[in-house]
Amino acid sequence: MPVASMRQLLEAGVHFGHQTRRWNPKMRPYIYGERNGIYIIDLEQTTRALDKACEYIRKCASEKKNIIFVGTKKQASEIVEEEAKRCGAHYVNRRWLGGMLTNxxxxxxxxxxxxxxxxxxxxxxxxxxxxxxxxxxxxxxxxxxxxxxxxKTMRGKPDVLFIIDQKREFIAVNEAKKIGIATVGIIDTNCDPDGIDYVIPGNDDSIRSIKLIVGKIADSILDGKQGAGVQVELPAEKTDWKEHGAPEAVTEAEPQMAVVGAGEEPAPAEASSEG
CATH class of the missing domain: 1.10.287.610 (Helix hairpin bin)
Structure with a gap:
């Protein structure tokens, strides 16, 4: 069974990308289409990518490797702290200080x-x-x-960097690449997937999307530490996510959140997501 069901991903709005005018062409392979000026992420790819990333994280945790969560944007900060503490991982949720890895x-x-x-x-x-x-x-x-x-309990450089929003955390990603630290990340349609070893294509602005994916990564760390080595069992479902791609579905749930990048103007209500 997948780590997260299609229904969970849909309800969390993981499939909503950024406005079509705010995108990175390198994310084209992960995009299913466009609805109301918003790119729709291919959730079939997200499901496979999340499974692969969680399996890798689980293996690292079972080998007692150090994993650090990095998410400094407002939507991610509290979630990163809570989930990192829950699974015993290190975290940076305020500001990445240059040289945290390289110096x-x-x-x-x-x-x-x-x-x-x-x-x-x-x-x-x-x-x-x-x-x-x-x-x-x-x-x-x-x-x-x-x-x-x-x-403060990190005794040396971490083995794995897990980031939310490559565009915002590019300094951390560049430092990790420079010294050979593996990277896992939630990568939205406005981000550059190059340099990320395990790309999880998904909405990195929605609180519910971030909470779901970061929670699954934390669960994988706990599984690895406990030596369980099993995935979270979820009921089998056949939800056709491609019929639920209209941004209005998420707008009704959390209308205050719009799919915009840092400093962008919110999109009109009919073309916005919760992120």
């Missing part, structure tokens, strides 16, 4: 500083300082927690 030794120094400040706080030493010094140290602690909190 990890410098990043390690900042992580050590974060741990030092946390120890000062937990022991009460921080609160025995003068008010001005407390304020300065607190600000430093909060800043480091925001940027490094998700990787």
């Amino acid at each position: 990890f030794e410098t990043i390690r120094l900042r992580i050590n500083r974060l741990k030092e400040l946390e120890e000062m706080r937990d022991s009460g030493d921080l609160f025995r300082r003068g008010k001005k010094e407390q304020s300065v140290l607190n600000r430093e602690l909060l800043k480091l927690e925001k940027s490094l909190g998700g990787i």
Whole structure:
């Protein structure tokens, strides 16, 4: 059975891409067609790609390899933190600091500083300082927690990078490519799939789409760690997703979310998705 059923993918709006004027031609092989000015992603390919990616992630987890989730856009930030914590993965959900992979030794120094400040706080030493010094140290602690909190237990470079939105996380992807770290990603129609080892074609703007796919990746990590090595069993279905390609289906569910990229103007209601 597939990791996610066609119905799950449909209900999450995974098939809704970006406006046709906002696309990357390299994503053409993953596009089924166009409806109301929105590209429709081929969910048959998404299903196969998600299965392949989850199997790879499961294998990596069973071999005790380190996996890091990267999703800094507003729609992904909270989901990335929750799911990474649930499966015990590292994560970056605020801002990717240049050199996190290619200059990890410098990043390690900042992580050590974060741990030092946390120890000062937990022991009460921080609160025995003068008010001005407390304020300065607190600000430093909060800043480091925001940027490094998700990787503070990471002892070295990760083995796998899982990203949401290649276009936004291109610095992380380039660093991973430079030092030979495998990449897995949710890749929308406006992204460049080159350089991503395991492309999961799908909507990277919809909260429900992100939640579904990131959740399946987290499940695979848990399966791998437990040594189960089995896929999530779902009821067999024969939903014809190609008959459900009109963007209105998702607009009714979450009309406040439109299929636009960062900084774009929302599409008209009849040509928008929840993402």
